[in-house]
Amino acid sequence: MTEIYAAVCIGILVVMGVALARAYSAPTVYDRILGVNMFGTKTVLFIAVGGFLTGRPDFLDIAIVYALINFIGMVAVLRFFEYTAPIE
Amino acid sequence: MFILDIVSSVLLIAGVFFGLSGAIGLFKLPDFFTRVHAASVTDSIAAILIIVGLLLQTSFDLNTAKLLFILTFLMITSPTSSHALAKSARHGGLLTLPEEKEKQQEQTH
Amino acid sequence: MGEFIDLVLLAMLALTALRIIFLKDLFAVVMLFGIYSFLSALIFVNLDAVDVAFTEASVGAGISTVLMLGTLALTGRKEKENTHSSILPLLVVCITGAALIYGTLDMPPFGHPDNPVHEHVAPRYIEESPKEIGLPNMVTSVLASYRGFDTLGETVVVFAAAIGVLALLGTGRKEDDEAPESGLKSHHVLHVVAKIIIPLTILFALYVQFHGDFGPGGGFQAGVIAAAAFILYTLVFGLSKSMDVIGPKFLQFMASFGVLLYASVGLYSMYKGGQFLDYSKLAVDPVAGQHYGIIIIELGVGITVFAAMLSIFYAFSSQAERSNIQ
Numbered sequence: 343m344t345e346i347y348a349a350v351c352i353g354i355l356v357v358m359g360v361a362l363a364r365a366y367s368a369p370t371v372y373d374r375i376l377g378v379n380m381f382g383t384k385t386v387l388f389i390a391v392g393g394f395l396t397g398r399p400d401f402l403d404i405a406i407v408y409a410l411i412n413f414i415g416m417v418a419v420l421r422f423f424e425y426t427a428p429i430e
Numbered sequence: 431m432f433i434l435d436i437v438s439s440v441l442l443i444a445g446v447f448f449g450l451s452g453a454i455g456l457f458k459l460p461d462f463f464t465r466v467h468a469a470s471v472t473d474s475i476a477a478i479l480i481i482v483g484l485l486l487q488t489s490f491d492l493n494t495a496k497l498l499f500i501l502t503f504l505m506i507t508s509p510t511s512s513h514a515l516a517k518s519a520r521h522g523g524l525l526t527l528p529e530e531k532e533k534q535q536e537q538t539h
Numbered sequence: 540m541g542e543f544i545d546l547v548l549l550a551m552l553a554l555t556a557l558r559i560i561f562l563k564d565l566f567a568v569v570m571l572f573g574i575y576s577f578l579s580a581l582i583f584v585n586l587d588a589v590d591v592a593f594t595e596a597s598v599g600a601g602i603s604t605v606l607m608l609g610t611l612a613l614t615g616r617k618e619k620e621n622t623h624s625s626i627l628p629l630l631v632v633c634i635t636g637a638a639l640i641y642g643t644l645d646m647p648p649f650g651h652p653d654n655p656v657h658e659h660v661a662p663r664y665i666e667e668s669p670k671e672i673g674l675p676n677m678v679t680s681v682l683a684s685y686r687g688f689d690t691l692g693e694t695v696v697v698f699a700a701a702i703g704v705l706a707l708l709g710t711g712r713k714e715d716d717e718a719p720e721s722g723l724k725s726h727h728v729l730h731v732v733a734k735i736i737i738p739l740t741i742l743f744a745l746y747v748q749f750h751g752d753f754g755p756g757g758g759f760q761a762g763v764i765a766a767a768a769f770i771l772y773t774l775v776f777g778l779s780k781s782m783d784v785i786g787p788k789f790l791q792f793m794a795s796f797g798v799l800l801y802a803s804v805g806l807y808s809m810y811k812g813g814q815f816l817d818y819s820k821l822a823v824d825p826v827a828g829q830h831y832g833i834i835i836i837e838l839g840v841g842i843t844v845f846a847a848m849l850s851i852f853y854a855f856s857s858q859a860e861r862s863n864i865q
Contacts, residue, residue, distance in 0.1 A: 343487070346439045348540055350480065353446035355547055357472060360453035362551055365574060366558050371566065372462055372519045378570045379511055380456070380469045382600075384449070385577050386500065387480050389584060391442075394484055395540070400754050401584060402496040403747065404592055407764065408577070409500060410740055411601040413507040414771050415573055417729065418605040420518045421774045422566075422612055503739070510732045517726065 347395040354388045375419055382412030438486045445479030452476065461527040466516050473508035477501070545585055552578045563618045569607045576600040589755035590678045593747075597763040602848055605770055609855035613862055672829045674752045682757065683833040687816040691801055693759075694840050698798050701847035708854035710787045726775070733775040740768035748841050749834075758837035762844025770852050778856050787853055790846045797843030801836045808832070 358381055365377030386405045393401035448471060455468030481501045488494045525533065555578065559571050576599030583592035647654045664681060672680040682690055748761035773781040805816040812820055818832025819825035 343435055343439075346442055350442045350446050351540075351544065353450060354480075355544070357446075357449045357453045357476075359547075359551065360456060361469075362555070362574065364456050365571065366554075368567075370462055370519075370524065371564075372515065372522075372524065373465065374567055374570050375515060376462075376465060376469050377456075378573055379515070380472060381574055382577060383473050383477065383504065383508060385581060386504065387445075387449075387477060388581070390484055390497065390500065391480065392544070392584070394487060401589060402493060402500065403755055404580070404584060404589065404596060405500055406496065406503065406743060407593060407596050407760075408580075408600075409503050409507065410736075410743070410764065410767065411596055413511060413736065414601055414767050414774075415604050416511045416514065417733075417771060417774050418608050419570070420514050420726075422608045423518050423522060503736075506732060506735060510728055513728055514726055521725075 344395060347391055350391050351388065351395060354384055354391065358384045358388065375416070379412065379416055382408060382415070386412075434486055438483045441479050441483030441486070445476045445483060448472065448479065449476040462519060462524055463516060463526055466512050470508065470512040473504070473512070477504050477508070541585060545582065548578055548582050548585065552582070565611055565616050565618055566608075568618075569604060569611065572607070573600050573604045576603065590676075590682075590757065590760075593755050593760045594763070597760055597767065601767050602763060602770075602852075605774075605852065606855055609852070609859055612859045671826070672833075673826045674830070674833070676752055676754060676756075678755075679751050679757055679833065679837075680829075683836055684818060684829055687805075687818075687832075687836065690836070690840065691805070691816070694798055694801055694843050697844055697847045698794055701794055701850045704851045704854050705791075708858050710791070710850075710854065729775050733771055737768050737772055740771070741765055744768065748837065751837060752830075752833065758840030759844050762841040762846075763848060765841075765845045766848035766852070769849055773852070773856060778853070778860055782853070785849065787850065790850045790853070794843050794846035794850065797839040797841070797846065800839035800842070804832055804835050804839070 361377045361380040361384060363377075365374050365381065368374040368377065386408045389401050389405040389408065393405075452468045452470075452472035455471070456465055459465050459468055478501065481497055481504075485494060485497050485501075488497065552575065555571055555575050559568050559575070562568050562571070576595060579599065580592040580596040583589075583595060664677065664685065668674070668677050668680045668685075672684055674680045744761045744765035747756040747764060748758060751757035751761070769781065769785065772784070804818075804821075808817045808820045809815050816832075818829045821828035821831045
């Protein structure tokens, strides 16, 4: 079972890397927000699977915090856009 | 519990497959609103498959409850985030690809 | 496998840092700082430092991003152009970095069991803490009991930060005349979803507060998560509605109350004949006294951090609204 967990961890790391690349070079500013949001949710999955990989599932508390903080960050960003218009 | 391991592995691998397909779509798709679709594929179906795959591996204890809580939370907030982002982009004046082509045609005429 | 994940995460961290340096759009920089914080917290999780990862995730990716976005709403979004050449600063940084690396060459190998740091202090805590304090989470027992004085100082620092921000920006008084409706007006989906998420978040903050003795968590993280719930309420429904729920005066009272609660536990143990913050004197059985002391001071820390974070956010938000209305 640990091999499957390791493979899933590497797969999620690849998805996180792609989201990161999207956040680095984004055609519009909204693509950057999309990349950051996707990075955050993939981190939740990564912690969950990583906890099972190392045999310590106590990390699930951190996964819950990440999901929360990701959502609140997204709402804050969108509120920011209500105040100022995007530059591009 | 061998059958449980096999079902779990299948669900986890399927989750990673959908995640990778969403990641490829994030770069290959032409328009912002289509890229939102690609990202939300990873947020919804990949997350469900991976978490259900992990759920089958826990013995019925506190971790099961926490995983269910994470799943419920992700199911409520990820579609909301995608919706709010797309709505905000629309209000900000972002045009879809057909509308852009129309605008360019009107400008050249 | 662990080292491989570490390498990948550190590479992503370095790439993010490089990208932040070369970006001129400050909004993108704030977003990438959020990613940087997530990555740091992942590295901490990989190093088995779960409490630190908790705090880094909630403060770095949550509160910092929101506050920096609030600042960006007041200042501009583009960074000013560099007018001087960067050769001399680059030289200074390279020489300093080389000196630092040369200094670390003498250190013992990382994680080696014969290191001096594993020989004296750590085994004493690991062996004595279950007998003297009896909590499963040793980080909490070190933080709250063995180093309780340091934690009192940290709480006072958070309180002082809140005072500093309030002195500079003002308390965000509740306006008596009808200010225009703020908040995300037309996002009806967000209104409904926020009403579902906020009670769950507060419940989770209480869980983290009281479960900090047994798993990762504690007062600081719980205060930040509870503040994040109220920040979400302010973002979606508007500042005036949020100030109706919890006013700035009440927040100032709560912030000072938390610090006073912490300090009075110390004074009470002095009254009972022990030293300052010696929890063994709080009850007849020393271990039970330690438990009482730790729960009460964690409550004090949580209350102060919650009130401080929310006051700072109110100050930023009312400033942004005032400049927006004009």
